[in-house]
Amino acid sequence: MPAISELLDLARSTAVEAGELVRTRRDEGVEVAATKTAPEDIVTAADRESEDLIRGRIAAVRPGDGFFGEESDATASSSGLTWVVDPIDGTVNYLYGIPAYAVSIAVVEGDPEPNTWKALASAVVNPASGEVYTASAGGGAYLGTRRLRVATGKQLSLALVGTGFSYDSRRRGLQAEAVSMLIPRVRDIRRIGAAALDLCNVASGRLDAYYEKGLKPWDHAGGALVATEAGARVAGLHGAAASRALTIAAEPGLFAQLEPILDELGVVDR
Numbered sequence: 445m446p447a448i449s450e451l452l453d454l455a456r457s458t459a460v461e462a463g464e465l466v467r468t469r470r471d472e473g474v475e476v477a478a479t480k481t482a483p484e485d486i487v488t489a490a491d492r493e494s495e496d497l498i499r500g501r502i503a504a505v506r507p508g509d510g511f512f513g514e515e516s517d518a519t520a521s522s523s524g525l526t527w528v529v530d531p532i533d534g535t536v537n538y539l540y541g542i543p544a545y546a547v548s549i550a551v552v553e554g555d556p557e558p559n560t561w562k563a564l565a566s567a568v569v570n571p572a573s574g575e576v577y578t579a580s581a582g583g584g585a586y587l588g589t590r591r592l593r594v595a596t597g598k599q600l601s602l603a604l605v606g607t608g609f610s611y612d613s614r615r616r617g618l619q620a621e622a623v624s625m626l627i628p629r630v631r632d633i634r635r636i637g638a639a640a641l642d643l644c645n646v647a648s649g650r651l652d653a654y655y656e657k658g659l660k661p662w663d664h665a666g667g668a669l670v671a672t673e674a675g676a677r678v679a680g681l682h683g684a685a686a687s688r689a690l691t692i693a694a695e696p697g698l699f700a701q702l703e704p705i706l707d708e709l710g711v712v713d714r
Contacts, residue, residue: 445524445553446506452565452580455527455549458501459567460576462494462547466532467571469493474539488539491515494531494547502527512556514662525564526556528665534638543572548640548666558661559685566666568640577644577670585647585673592647592674594694600701603652603694606634606642610658619657622709629705639691643667646693647674653694653702657711664691681707 469490476488495515502509510521513529527549532538534545550566568577577592579585585592607623609616627633634651636642639659645651647670668678668686677699680690690712694702706712 448564448580448583451525451551452567452578452583454502454505455551455565455567456576456578458498459547459549459569461501462498462531462549463569463571465497466490466494466538466545466547470538470541470571476539487515488532488535490538491532491535495529498527498529498531498547498549509551510556512661514660518556525551525553526561527551528556528662530640530662530666533640533663534636537637542637544570544636544638544641545572546570546638546640546644548662550665550669552665556661558665558687563665563669563672566669568644568666568670570641577647577667579647579670579673581669581673583673585670587644587648592649592670594647594671594675595649595652596695596697598652598695598698600630600698600705603630603698603702604632604634605630605702606636606645606651606654608635608637608639608642608656608659615658619711622706622711625709626705639663640667643671643678643693646676647671653692653698655690655692655702655706655711657690658688659686659691660688668693681712 492515495513508523510526511519530548533548538545547569552561552563554561565580609619642654644667671693672678676693677696678686678693
């Protein structure tokens, strides 16, 4: 097993390089290369180029590691480690030039399955702002060189809560209904459009809590470790791991207030 610091350095340097590529391509102009689950669920040429760069950089240093990215075929691991990658999280924001999108890279021990893996290190870069979030297991979470710690003692009624919506129009309608019932109980709701940044925003205090259903492993792997190492609890309902069914992130006391309400509202993806 390599030192976690080595894995973190590789995650950070690769995410920064991919972020520079993504920002350059944004400046040059963005075109939709394909759609996936729905016309709204898009892929740009920059998504693919970013993932190719990340895959190549990691393979050159750690050829035995697995790779699990959004835009290409998974590669099995012979080392016990897998890199879970979102080359551009928040692609619709990227398409429209909204400065809230990210390159997210995490390395996990075990299979690339959130219910069983152990996250070791991650880096989440916002190319538009230049912000670099990093975290390592037991080593804390950072925004640049500033260590992050979530605030405690927040009451749900004063909490700023982030969420996200499905590309599927039917599910999106149901999620909107849940938000309409949650919003009277909190300070306000934010829908930023990039799960990795939402999780990092919990770590940095820009959001007090975040929840979303339907996330893929690459959507939350990097940001979840940042939030966890900042002191947040990141999980699903009733002790389940954060997963496609539901991901909640908040300081533990606030998590305990939010979880039963989300359960009551039936937000779990079944």
